[in-house]
Amino acid sequence: MNETARPGAGREEILSLEGVSLWLSGREILHEVSFSLHSGELTGLIGSNGAGKTTIFKVILGLETPTAGKVLFSGEARPRRNRSIGYVPQSIGLDPDVPLRARDLVALGLDGDRYGIPLPSRGRRQRVDEMLQAVDAQGFADTRVGKLSGGELQRTLIAHALIAEPRLLLLDEPLANLDITSEQEVVGLLASIAKARAIAVLISAHEMNPLLPVMDRVVYVASGRAASGSTEEVVREDVLSALYGHHVDVLHVNGRILVVAGKDEVHHTGPESEHTAVPRGLG
Amino acid sequence: MIAVIAFVNAIFEPGFFTSEPVRVALVVGGAVSLVSAVVGVFTVIRGQSFAGHSMGDLGTAGGSGAFLVGANPLWGFVTFAVLGAGAMELFGARRPRGRDTATGIVLGAGLGIAALFLYLGTTHSNTTGATITILFGSMFVIGTSMIPVFVLLSALALGIVALLYRPLLLSAVSRDIASARGVPVRTVGLLYLLAMAVAVSLSCVTIGAILSTAVLIGPAAAALRLTRRPGLAIAWAAVIGLAVTWLGILLAYDSYYWPPLGRGWPVSFFVVALILAVYVAADLVSRNVARHRGRVVSSAEGPAGVGGRAQPMLSPVAGVD
Numbered sequence: 001m002n003e004t005a006r007p008g009a010g011r012e013e014i015l016s017l018e019g020v021s022l023w024l025s026g027r028e029i030l031h032e033v034s035f036s037l038h039s040g041e042l043t044g045l046i047g048s049n050g051a052g053k054t055t056i057f058k059v060i061l062g063l064e065t066p067t068a069g070k071v072l073f074s075g076e077a078r079p080r081r082n083r084s085i086g087y088v089p090q091s092i093g094l095d096p097d098v099p100l101r102a103r104d105l106v107a108l109g110l111d112g113d114r115y116g117i118p119l120p121s122r123g124r125r126q127r128v129d130e131m132l133q134a135v136d137a138q139g140f141a142d143t144r145v146g147k148l149s150g151g152e153l154q155r156t157l158i159a160h161a162l163i164a165e166p167r168l169l170l171l172d173e174p175l176a177n178l179d180i181t182s183e184q185e186v187v188g189l190l191a192s193i194a195k196a197r198a199i200a201v202l203i204s205a206h207e208m209n210p211l212l213p214v215m216d217r218v219v220y221v222a223s224g225r226a227a228s229g230s231t232e233e234v235v236r237e238d239v240l241s242a243l244y245g246h247h248v249d250v251l252h253v254n255g256r257i258l259v260v261a262g263k264d265e266v267h268h269t270g271p272e273s274e275h276t277a278v279p280r281g282l283g
Numbered sequence: 284m285i286a287v288i289a290f291v292n293a294i295f296e297p298g299f300f301t302s303e304p305v306r307v308a309l310v311v312g313g314a315v316s317l318v319s320a321v322v323g324v325f326t327v328i329r330g331q332s333f334a335g336h337s338m339g340d341l342g343t344a345g346g347s348g349a350f351l352v353g354a355n356p357l358w359g360f361v362t363f364a365v366l367g368a369g370a371m372e373l374f375g376a377r378r379p380r381g382r383d384t385a386t387g388i389v390l391g392a393g394l395g396i397a398a399l400f401l402y403l404g405t406t407h408s409n410t411t412g413a414t415i416t417i418l419f420g421s422m423f424v425i426g427t428s429m430i431p432v433f434v435l436l437s438a439l440a441l442g443i444v445a446l447l448y449r450p451l452l453l454s455a456v457s458r459d460i461a462s463a464r465g466v467p468v469r470t471v472g473l474l475y476l477l478a479m480a481v482a483v484s485l486s487c488v489t490i491g492a493i494l495s496t497a498v499l500i501g502p503a504a505a506a507l508r509l510t511r512r513p514g515l516a517i518a519w520a521a522v523i524g525l526a527v528t529w530l531g532i533l534l535a536y537d538s539y540y541w542p543p544l545g546r547g548w549p550v551s552f553f554v555v556a557l558i559l560a561v562y563v564a565a566d567l568v569s570r571n572v573a574r575h576r577g578r579v580v581s582s583a584e585g586p587a588g589v590g591g592r593a594q595p596m597l598s599p600v601a602g603v604d
Contacts, residue, residue: 061463100513116449
């Protein structure tokens with residue numbers, strides 16, 4: 001394996017997908033997807049909507065079974081009931097009536113899958129308090145979860161996922177619907193969590209730029225196929241053009257990266273089609 | 284001292300505590316409402332009020348069927364509500380929208396059967412007593428022999444909710460998180476529907492099939508206005524459920540001395556009226572608390588009045604949404 005030469009040198013492999021393909025109702029959703037995640041690293045799962053990001057999450061979580069290929073957890077098959085993966089879904093559509101404060105939601109991360117009524121214990125309270133502090137959530141610890149702002153809810157859900165001490169943290173589009181300040185806060189928090197707790201963090205996003213400063217590795221997904229490696233290795237014209245199946249340009253503008261359809265494909269995604277898309281969007 | 288006795292006598296009409304039917308009603312009716320209220324907290328959180336209502340309507344079919352064959356209506360209520368719970372889960376598949384449609388279909392079928400049974404029952408025995416009993420309950424005519432059954436079924440419903448307490452909360456927050464954590468979300472959902480079916484069946488007997496939804500949803504909804512903690516919400520719901528039922532029984536007993544004299548008003552009416560009153564009161568209290576908090580925040584963070592005024596102006600927009 002060449003993995004030791006990669007950015008994750010000396011770091012432990014937490015999860016690897018090997019040639020994972022998935023067919024759902026006659027359609028191939030994922031085609032031979034391979035990548036690995038390492039402790040202490042933050043990996044971006046980048047791709048447009050419908051590229052297959054959420055499906056990759058479901059495969060990792062064991063909610064979908066691959067048609068072909070393997071999902072290995074520290075080199076072994078994934079156990080059925082897995083507390084070592086923390087998961088933060090994209091939107092949880094919370095009913096404002098749900099009688100849970102931010103701290104109750106974090107406590108559910110500790111033992112929400114257990115049966116029976118929990119006995120109040122000092123140790124439990126203390127762990128919840130520590131976790132709230134770790135994500136800087138003391139200020140809204142006693143607020144009803146349905147009334148939290150986007151950034152506050154995101155931090156609470158991260159604490160909820162982290163308190164079970166997972167080795168892998170998955171976040172589905174955590175930056176969607178966040179304002180720029182909260183976006184930067186959440187990104188910084190996740191990067192420091194990966195380092196401080198030596199866990200693997202996988203973040204899906206349709207926009208890679210907010211993640212560029214902190215991303216150790218990128219998995220780029222397009223139409224069910226994936227390429228992985230460092231940003232320099234993956235976000236290149238030849239790699240992405242092969243992935244998309246047609247030419248794309250990769251432009252560097254003021255430290256940001258733009259991936260746009262190449263000149264010979266202007267009639268697909270160029271300015272022309274954008275103009276025709278606008279009235280459709282308004283109508 | 285005499286004044287106190289006179290006051291107590293004015294509230295508790297003579298014979299209230301010595302009457303056997305009243306004592307049974309206080310014990311059984313109170314316990315059943317408490318169970319319904321506790322189970323109902325999760326009905327509201329999970330957005331299954333419609334399913335809860337449908338179970339009452341299904342119970343009507345079961346109860347009237349049992350009446351027709353001469354069995355205790357409780358068995359009819361339980362059988363049909365539990366079968367209905369299974370059918371809802373079976374047809375409902377995974378999509379919440381599909382669940383609603385499935386509930387509607389099961390509900391329609393149940394009401395059709397209820398109409399048939401009530402028709403046959405009333406034309407056969409030439410009395411409307413069955414209809415009244417099934418639809419509006421019969422708290423004062425529960426036989427003492429049924430008490431053990433009520434206790435067992437109540438314990439079953441409470442036991443299920445206690446067992447599933449955390450998984451139910453977690454899947455109310457997010458089904459995806461719960462299943463990722465290994466919670467068997469569908470099994471948990473089905474078991475919860477079973478608890479709901481039992482709770483609704485019990486209150487069908489005491490408060491009536493039509494009004495069972497009120498006891499299931501009302502105390503829980505009021506409790507959720509009063510607290511943001513899960514344990515407290517359940518405690519509040521239990522207290523409210525018990526209080527409105529006991530007060531309802533007291534008022535119904537007293538109403539024998541109200542016009543039309545010697546007839547007495549139905550308990551169910553008082554219970555439901557009290558639930559509405561408690562809900563409105565709880566809503567007012569929570570609004571007051573929210574406004575008070577808003578004022579504190581606005582005076583601390585910016586010009587006074589801005590925070591408090593902004594919300595009512597925004598509410599019409601939210602209403603359109």
